[in-house]
Structure formats: structure tokens, C-alpha cells
Amino acid sequence: MPFLKSLNKLQLKAAIHTQGPLLVLAGAGSGKTRVLTSRIANLVVNEGVPPSEILAVTFTNKAAAAIKERLDRLIGSRAEELWTGTFHTIGLNILREENALAGHKKGLTIYDEEEQALLIRLVMSELGISEKKAPYKAVQFEINMARNENQTPSEYARKSNSILSGEVHAVFRAYEKKLEEAGAVDFGSLICAPIQLFSNNPAALERYSGRFRHILVDEYQDTNSSQYRLTRMLASKHRNLCVVGDPDQSIYGWRGADVKNILGFQEDYPDATFIKLEENYRSMKKILSAANSVISNNEQRLDKTLWTRNPDGKAPLYEQCMNEEREAAFIVSWIKKCLVEAPGLKLKDFVILYRTNTQSRPIEEMFFEESIAYAVVGGFKFYDRREIKDALAYLKALVNPDDSLNFLRIVNVPPRGIGRATLNKVHSLSKNKGLSLYEAFKEAASNTNFGNSGLRDFIGTFENLRREATERRPADIAERVFDLTGYMDFWSSKKTEDAMTRAKNLDGLVESIKKYETRYPKAGIADYLSLVALMSDADDYKENTDQVTLMTIHAAKGLEFPVVFMVGMEEGLFPHERSIDDEEGVEEERRLCYVGMTRAKRLLFMSSVKARSTGKEVCRRVTSRFIGEIDPAFLSIRTPKPPAPAKQSIEAIRKLLFT
DNA sequence: GTAATATAGCTTTTT
DNA sequence: GCTATATTAC
Numbered sequence: 001m002p003f004l005k006s007l008n009k010l011q012l013k014a015a016i017h018t019q020g021p022l023l024v025l026a027g028a029g030s031g032k033t034r035v036l037t038s039r040i041a042n043l044v045v046n047e048g049v050p051p052s053e054i055l056a057v058t059f060t061n062k063a064a065a066a067i068k069e070r071l072d073r074l075i076g077s078r079a080e081e082l083w084t085g086t087f088h089t090i091g092l093n094i095l096r097e098e099n100a101l102a103g104h105k106k107g108l109t110i111y112d113e114e115e116q117a118l119l120i121r122l123v124m125s126e127l128g129i130s131e132k133k134a135p136y137k138a139v140q141f142e143i144n145m146a147r148n149e150n151q152t153p154s155e156y157a158r159k160s161n162s163i164l165s166g167e168v169h170a171v172f173r174a175y176e177k178k179l180e181e182a183g184a185v186d187f188g189s190l191i192c193a194p195i196q197l198f199s200n201n202p203a204a205l206e207r208y209s210g211r212f213r214h215i216l217v218d219e220y221q222d223t224n225s226s227q228y229r230l231t232r233m234l235a236s237k238h239r240n241l242c243v244v245g246d247p248d249q250s251i252y253g254w255r256g257a258d259v260k261n262i263l264g265f266q267e268d269y270p271d272a273t274f275i276k277l278e279e280n281y282r283s284m285k286k287i288l289s290a291a292n293s294v295i296s297n298n299e300q301r302l303d304k305t306l307w308t309r310n311p312d313g314k315a316p317l318y319e320q321c322m323n324e325e326r327e328a329a330f331i332v333s334w335i336k337k338c339l340v341e342a343p344g345l346k347l348k349d350f351v352i353l354y355r356t357n358t359q360s361r362p363i364e365e366m367f368f369e370e371s372i373a374y375a376v377v378g379g380f381k382f383y384d385r386r387e388i389k390d391a392l393a394y395l396k397a398l399v400n401p402d403d404s405l406n407f408l409r410i411v412n413v414p415p416r417g418i419g420r421a422t423l424n425k426v427h428s429l430s431k432n433k434g435l436s437l438y439e440a441f442k443e444a445a446s447n448t449n450f451g452n453s454g455l456r457d458f459i460g461t462f463e464n465l466r467r468e469a470t471e472r473r474p475a476d477i478a479e480r481v482f483d484l485t486g487y488m489d490f491w492s493s494k495k496t497e498d499a500m501t502r503a504k505n506l507d508g509l510v511e512s513i514k515k516y517e518t519r520y521p522k523a524g525i526a527d528y529l530s531l532v533a534l535m536s537d538a539d540d541y542k543e544n545t546d547q548v549t550l551m552t553i554h555a556a557k558g559l560e561f562p563v564v565f566m567v568g569m570e571e572g573l574f575p576h577e578r579s580i581d582d583e584e585g586v587e588e589e590r591r592l593c594y595v596g597m598t599r600a601k602r603l604l605f606m607s608s609v610k611a612r613s614t615g616k617e618v619c620r621r622v623t624s625r626f627i628g629e630i631d632p633a634f635l636s637i638r639t640p641k642p643p644a645p646a647k648q649s650i651e652a653i654r655k656l657l658f659t
Numbered sequence: 660g661t662a663a664t665a666t667a668g669c670t671t672t673t674t
Numbered sequence: 675g676c677t678a679t680a681t682t683a684c
Contacts, residue, residue, distance in 0.1 A: 060674085112674090187673090190674085254671080255672085356671050356672070417660090418661095419661045422660085422661095536673075554671090554672045576672080579672095
């Protein structure tokens with residue numbers, strides 16, 4: 001088979017292994033994705049396994065799409081039948097399928113972090129728990145951690161030793177009830193609900209564990225306890241579970257990921273085959289050695305040393321810059337130099353990696369000034385904008401009006417005379433009669449005691465839209481909604497620049513729905529909404545356009561670039577001050593550093609600044625310990641000389657003179 | 660009762 | 675720098 005020819009011995013072994021559990025420890029750049037795809041292709045082509053009986057879980061939906069695409073080249077259109085996606089996508093699909101089977105008509109609205117926070121705060125105020133006693137952020141964190149451990153509210157109460165456990169327990173319970181009433185789920189319940197379903201319903205478990213003859217889980221080091229349980233359940237029948245990962249690249253501990261899942265795999269499955277991929281095909285020797293010397297400072301590690309046949313290449317270069325602007329100038333001058341000296345390189349071969357999203361700004365400004373095309377991945381997303389959130393809330397409310405949270409969000413936007421007093425009245429009506437907010441509004445609209453015409457008009461419009469929605473296409477629906485509710489007009493009638501961009505963004509949203517519509521002709525507006533909710537930052541990385549990419553190191557997981565810049569290599573930023581207190585936190589930061597460094601194929605630049613402006617103050621900064629941990633044999637340190645960007649604007653010179 | 664305006668507060672990483 | 679909340683104006 002042609003797809004097996006290009007593999008090395010160990011990769012091949014992993015690819016053609018067919019029966020029983022398999023653990024693949026795949027170091028950075030060791031050809032993991034190739035192994036995964038060849039393995040699936042081998043199962044289908046040589047072993048005759050129908051693609052529909054294979055489940056491949058990836059970390060992002062983009063990675064899932066990439067696997068499907070590669071597979072499409074190997075086995076053709078049958079790749080479409082494969083079950084792929086993130087744990088969350090898989091969970092959602094299971095819930096949908098089972099809901100349909102059980103005849104539930106309830107909507108499945110996915111609440112993102114912000115919606116979750118709103119609901120928690122609502123619950124807290126109803127329970128009379130003050131923000132001072134229990135900050136909602138802390139409550140939210142506890143609830144999400146409980147979800148990561150697949151705990152119900154009462155299990156949480158039993159096991160938690162948090163000082164807030166009493167309050168959290170109460171909020172958690174009421175929160176679950178509200179979710180249920182709204183037909184909504186949070187991210188965590190997309191994993192927990194299927195587990196619960198399978199525990200209560202052996203026939204359902206039988207269906208799925210029987211269907212998935214082979215299961216592959218990528219990035220297994222970043223699975224949490226719930227995902228672990230779900231995986232075990234799904235694999236319980238056939239036990240053909242292949243997990244792939246690298247403990248050194250575990251960077252989601254703060255989200256409940258537990259490296260023990262991968263480290264303990266052989267205890268869970270004593271008959272598991274174990275394969276270690278240590279040959280790196282990605283990076284030049286000196287880059288790899290530098291990365292290895294950093295990660296070797298971690299105490300808690302599995303024995304593993306990455307090596308490569310690649311040439312030495314150039315040692316990573318570190319420079320301490322005066323401030324953020326100089327750091328940005330440092331990047332720009334090197335990009336320009338590289339483009340001249342290495343004619344094969346294009347803008348899309350460069351990536352700027354940072355610890356926190358806010359770090360992108362000064363770099364963006366410099367790129368703009370120097371007319372360098374760039375794209376920021378993640379960070380402040382299109383879908384995070386207020387007008388887009390409002391617009392999506394309209395669509396969510398339309399699809400699932402019992403989702404009181406989103407209904408509430410839009411009911412008086414734009415202002416239509418439904419203020420606090422009206423809201424209170426409707427709210428008590430809903431409570432007294434046990435109605436959802438929307439049902440209460442409907443009742444209020446037909447009741448003449450509510451002399452509010454704005455309310456009646458809105459409910460009328462909303463009802464009409466709901467009727468229309470059954471026979472229109474998604475983009476059409478969206479356009480009608482924004483039009484008839486006056487939401488589009490709310491922005492486009494204002495003449496401020498801000499309002500105009502918001503109106504334009506709304507048009508952009510309709511455009512994106514149109515694109516979705518042509519791509520998935522059978523899908524409805526509800527499908528679009530869940531896709532948007534589960535879309536990850538990395539999903540909007542476009543490798544085909546020629547522009548420099550800016551992203552967090554977290555988002556860069558699984559990607560590779562010829563030239564990598566890692567900026568802000570400073571104590572307090574990287575490692576971040578909030579993880580500096582305990583050794584485990586620092587070790588995770590170190591793994592993150594390792595992940596960043598191992599993204600680089602040919603050149604790696606690292607930089608820090610001497611003075612950083614945080615808010616109003618300017619702080620002196622100390623070089624990150626990680627720089628000191630790099631074996632000096634594999635690091636060039638440059639003392640900053642006056643930077644000389646090819647084209648200096650008057651403004652840039654002025655800045656140089658006065659800073 | 661509702662809408663516009665000032666003020667504080669906040670920014671780790673994300674499905 | 676930008677948004678949710680509190681206050682004041684209509």
C-alpha cells in the first residue's frame with residue numbers, strides 16, 4: 001500500500017497494529033498525524049473495516065477536518081462516513097441522535113462561557129448568594145471542574161473541600177435545573193450527559209460501543225477525567241482503542257486535563273501494545289536540542305528523548321529588547337531579512353507565538369505600520385463581538401424560545417419599552433404559572449392588563465418569525481430576523497463609526513451563514529449555531545493565504561512553521577505569574593515553552609523586553625528562566641543594537657529618540 | 660418607568 | 675483599551 005511505504009519502522013508498526021489497545025507516545029514532529037491517517041486507511045483498505053465503524057477524536061475540529069481530508073486522498077469519498085470531531089462534537093452528536101430516538105423535541109442550545117456565567121449569576125441572585133461571599137467566577141470555576149470530573153452536584157458536595165462548596169453545591173443544583181428547563185447544555189455537559197446516558201441506559205451504550213469497532217484518540221495527554229470515562233465506555237466492547245499523545249506536551253492541566261490518563265494507560269489495559277516515536281522530522285538539530293534542554297528541567301517526566309536526522313541548522317536566537325515596540329521592530333527586521341536571504345520563504349511561513357492574547361497588539365501595530373500582511377488567530381473573536389452575540393442570541397431564541405437567558409438578552413434590544421418594571425411583572429408571572437420567560441411574555445401580550453404596546457408588537461413579530469423559520473433557509477431567516485426586529489436598523493441608523501462597523505459585522509454574519517448554507521445544504525439554523533459554539537480558535541487558522549500568523553502557544557498546538565518567534569520571554573509572563581507559585585504550574589508552563597519551541601522547523605527567535613507597560617505603569621522585566629535553561633551551546637544571545645527597520649517612518653524615529 | 664451617560668474594573672491559556 | 679454596572683436625566 002502506498003500510504004504505508006513512507007513510514008518508518010515504528011510508525012508502520014503503529015499503523016498496521018489492528019487488534020487490542022495501543023498506546024503511541026509520539027514526540028513533537030514525529031509524524032503523528034501521518035500515523036493516525038495511515039492507520040485508519042489501513043483499517044479500511046486492508047482490514048475491511050467500514051469507515052462508519054471508526055471513531056477518531058481530535059483536539060480541534062480543524063484537526064478532524066484535516067484527518068478527513070488526508071484520508072479522502074487515501075481512500076476516497078468513503079472518508080466522509082468516518083466519525084471524527086472533538087469530544088464535544090462527538091458528545092453533541094450522541095445527544096442529538098439519542099434525543100431524536102427518544103422523541104425529545106427539546107432544543108439543544110450550547111452555552112458558551114459567557115452565557116454560563118450569566119446563568120450562574122442569575123441563579124446566585126435568585127438564591128440570595130452575594131457576589132462578595134462567593135464570586136461568580138469562582139463558582140463557575142468550581143462547577144466546570146466538577147464537570148471535568150463528571151460529578152453531579154451532590155457528588156461534588158461530598159468530595160469538594162473548597163470553602164465555597166456549600167454555596168457552589170446550591171448554585172450547581174439550581175443551575176442544572178435551569179439548563180434543563182432551557183434545553184441548554186454547557187461545554188462540560190456535552191461530555192457528562194452522554195456518560196450519564198450510557199450509565200442509565202445499557203442499550204444505548206451497547207449501540208455505540210458496538211458500533212465503534214476502532215477508536216482513536218489524539219492528544220490523549222490533554223484529556224480530562226470525564227473524557228477518559230467516556231472513552232473507556234465507548235471502547236468497552238471491542239477494546240480496539242488507540243491513544244496517541246505526548247506527556248511533554250500536556251498544556252491543559254488548568255482545564256482539568258490529567259496526564260495520568262496517558263501515563264496509566266498500560267495499567268488500564270495491561271495487554272496494550274506500546275510504541276514510542278522519538279524521531280523528529282520537523283526541526284533542525286540545534287532547535288531540537290534547545291527544546292530538549294528546556295524540557296529536561298521537568299521532574300515529572302517519562303523517559304523520552306527526541307532526536308533528528310535533520311541538519312544542525314542555526315541555533316535559536318534570543319534578544320532582550322528595550323520595550324514592546326522594539327520587540328516588534330526586532331520581529332519585523334528579521335522577517336524582512338529572512339525574506340531577502342531565503343527567497344523560498346513566504347510570509348505564511350512565519351508565526352509569532354505569545355503567552356497571552358493581549359501581547360498581539362504592539363506587534364499588530366508594527367505590522368500595520370510596515371505593511372506586512374498578518375492574521376491573528378483566536379483572541380478577540382468575531383463571534384465575541386457584542387452585536388454578533390446579540391444577533392446569535394436572536395437566532396438561538398428563535399430556534400429555542402424556552403432558552404430564557406438568550407430570550408432575555410434580546411427582548412429589549414433595541415429598546416422597545418420593556419424595562420425593569422415590565423420584566424419584573426413578567427418574571428413573577430412565569431414563576432407563578434411555571435412558564436418559561438417566553439411563554440410568560442406570550443401570555444402577557446394577550447393580557448390587556450399589560451398596556452405595553454412594545455411588548456405586544458415584539459411578541460407578534462417574534463411569533464411570525466418563528467412560523468416563517470420553518471420554511472426558510474438559514475441565511476434568509478437571519479436576514480428576516482435582523483430586519484423585522486429592528487436590530488439591524490438599530491445599528492445602521494446610527495451614524496457613528498462604531499455603529500457602522502457593527503452593522504457591517506452583522507452583514508458579515510449573514511454572509512458567513514450563506515457560506516455555511518452552500519457548504520452544508522441540508523443543515524438548518526440550529527446546526528449552524530452549534531457549529532459556531534464549538535468552533536475553536538485554531539479552527540480559523542488559514543494556511544493558504546500568504547500572511548504572517550499571530551497566535552497563542554496554546555492555539556499553535558499541532559502546527560508547524562519554518563520560522564517561529566516566541567515573544568515576551570519574561571518571568572511573570574512566561575512562566576505566567578499565576579502559575580508560578582507551585583512546581584506543577586511551572587512545569588506546565590515549561591511544557592508550553594517546549595511546545596512553542598518545537599513548532600519551529602528552520603529558525604527560532606525568542607525575545608523579551610526590559611520594560612513593559614502594563615496599564616498605566618511601566619514595569620521592569622526579568623528574562624524568563626526558560627531562556628536560562630537552554631543549553632548555551634544551542635543558543636545565540638544578541639545584545640540589542642539600534643534596530644534598523646528597512647523603512648523607518650518619521651514617527652518611528654521620533655519614538656526611538658524619545659523613549 | 661425607561662434611556663442615555665459616567666465610572667469602575669479588568670486581561671492566562673480554551674472546548 | 676472595552677464592557678457591565680450604577681447613577682442620573684428624561
